Amino acid sequence: MPLEVSILETGIELRLRGLPAFHGFLIAREIKERQDARLLTAHGTLYKALDRLQRSGFLESEWEDPLIAANQGRPRRRLYRVTAAGEIALVRSRAPAATRGTPQRRLATP
Amino acid sequence: MLQVAVGLTRSWTAAYTRGLPDTVKATRRAEIDCDLWEQQSLASFLDEAGAGTGMHILGRCVLGIASDISWRAQAGSSARQEGKIQVKDTLTKRLVFGVAVLIGLLPLLMGAAAVLDAGISGSSADGDAADSAIFGVVTMLAGAFILTGLLLTTRSPRVGLPVLAAGVIGMSLWWYWMWIIVVPVGAVVLGIAYFRARQAGWPRGTGAA
Numbered sequence: 001m002p003l004e005v006s007i008l009e010t011g012i013e014l015r016l017r018g019l020p021a022f023h024g025f026l027i028a029r030e031i032k033e034r035q036d037a038r039l040l041t042a043h044g045t046l047y048k049a050l051d052r053l054q055r056s057g058f059l060e061s062e063w064e065d066p067l068i069a070a071n072q073g074r075p076r077r078r079l080y081r082v083t084a085a086g087e088i089a090l091v092r093s094r095a096p097a098a099t100r101g102t103p104q105r106r107l108a109t110p
Numbered sequence: 111m112l113q114v115a116v117g118l119t120r121s122w123t124a125a126y127t128r129g130l131p132d133t134v135k136a137t138r139r140a141e142i143d144c145d146l147w148e149q150q151s152l153a154s155f156l157d158e159a160g161a162g163t164g165m166h167i168l169g170r171c172v173l174g175i176a177s178d179i180s181w182r183a184q185a186g187s188s189a190r191q192e193g194k195i196q197v198k199d200t201l202t203k204r205l206v207f208g209v210a211v212l213i214g215l216l217p218l219l220m221g222a223a224a225v226l227d228a229g230i231s232g233s234s235a236d237g238d239a240a241d242s243a244i245f246g247v248v249t250m251l252a253g254a255f256i257l258t259g260l261l262l263t264t265r266s267p268r269v270g271l272p273v274l275a276a277g278v279i280g281m282s283l284w285w286y287w288m289w290i291i292v293v294p295v296g297a298v299v300l301g302i303a304y305f306r307a308r309q310a311g312w313p314r315g316t317g318a319a
Contacts, residue, residue, distance in 0.1 A: 024141055025148035039166065040149070043119065043142055044174025048181040063140075074151065075144040078137070 003041065003049045006031050008058060008090040011082040021079035024050060050080060058086030111164035116146050118294050119171040125298055126182045129305075134185055168290065175297045179304060186308070203306075207260075210302045213295060214256040217281055221250030245284075252281040260303055267307035274303050 010030045014022050022030075024047060028040040040046075053059040061080045069076040082090075123142045127135040146167065153163040224246030228239040259274025278296035285292045 023144065023148070025145045025152075028145075029152075039173075040170055042170045042172075042174030042177065043123075043145060044171075044177030044179075044181065046174070047138065047141055048174075048177040051181065075147050076140065077144055078141050 003031075003045060004053055004058075005090065005093050006034070007049060007053060008082055008086050010034060011059070011080065012087065012090065015082065021081050023077035023079055027080070053086065054080070056085075056089075058083055058089050112150065112160040112167070113164075114290075115164035115168040115171070116150070119146060119167055122171055122175070122178070122294060122298065126178050126301055130182070130185055168294075172293055172297070175301075179301055182301075182305075183308065186305075203309075206302055207306065210260055210299045211257065213299055214253060214260050214277075217249045217253030218257065219253075221246040221248070221253055224249060248284050249281070252277050252284060255280060256299065260299070263303040263306045264310040267310065267312040271300075271303060271307060275300060 007027055010027055011022055014020075014026075014030065019026075025040075027050075028046050031037070032040050050059065050061075054061055059080045060083050061078050064077045064079050066076055119142065120139075123139055127138050130138075149167060150163065153160075224242050226246075228243035228246060255273050255277025257277075259270045259272075259277055262270030262273065264270075278300055282289060282292045282296055
């Protein structure tokens with residue numbers, strides 16, 4: 001399954017579990033658990049995919065309030081949210097094979 | 111081990127984001143910093159061994175190098191289109207290239223030293239001396255490929271980059287027990303050569319052989 005699809009699916013699943021936004025490491029950990037993988041997604045692969053999804057309009061992001069990070073004694077997180085366009089793209093990626101191209105190709109255009 | 115892995119990942123991130131617009135550069139570096147912190151924090155919470163976490167972090171860094179390089183190429187290209195990248199600090203670029211050449215010289219020198227050592231310490235019938243000589247010659251060959259590739263990157267990238275890649279891969283395989291150093295350093299040298307080739311107009315422009 002393309003990483004972009006996994007990110008959107010996991011992002012929506014996290015939202016249903018009460019986490020509306022996610023950061024890079026969190027999504028990597030969730031994907032690893034979902035896929036029962038040995039390693040977390042590589043930095044380059046993960047952040048390139050997040051960047052691509054954001055540029056396509058399927059994700060939006062904002063940096064968290066520096067005070068929250070400072071209070072918890074950690075670096076600021078960049079928080080991503082799946083957009084409505086991202087949800088639609090994900091639904092389309094699950095459509096029957098005859099009516100679609102590859103998931104990656106479809107995810108490339110909102 | 112953990113600190114080495116974190117340091118190498120940060121250095122690699124600093125290397126491939128160099129020259130990008132400040133916001134793009136700062137965003138990627140901050141994101142990787144945050145990721146590294148989260149992974150270390152979780153490992154510490156789960157009481158995992160530092161060496162294991164370090165290997166995991168290094169693995170994530172190394173496995174993502176190809177994506178980092180292609181992301182860098184795209185980010186650099188969009189920034190150029192928006193006129194955000196200024197041609198600047200040629201001295202720094204020359205210094206970086208100089209460091210890459212010095213890195214390429216190292217295997218050449220170490221290989222020569224091994225061959226010399228084999229010549230001094232015994233005849234070719236001596237098994238250890240023969241092994242040392244073979245080791246030295248192959249290391250020198252890998253170094254020669256790396257240097258030749260580096261020197262050809264601007265004039266003839268289509269030849270230079272594969273020659274350089276062959277040298278780096280050969281060195282990584284031949285020095286497999288030192289992969290933790292050889293692979294990231296080789297990747298950085300390849301990255302430097304790639305950016306030089308791009309700056310020289312490759313793949314469309316003047317540089318093609």
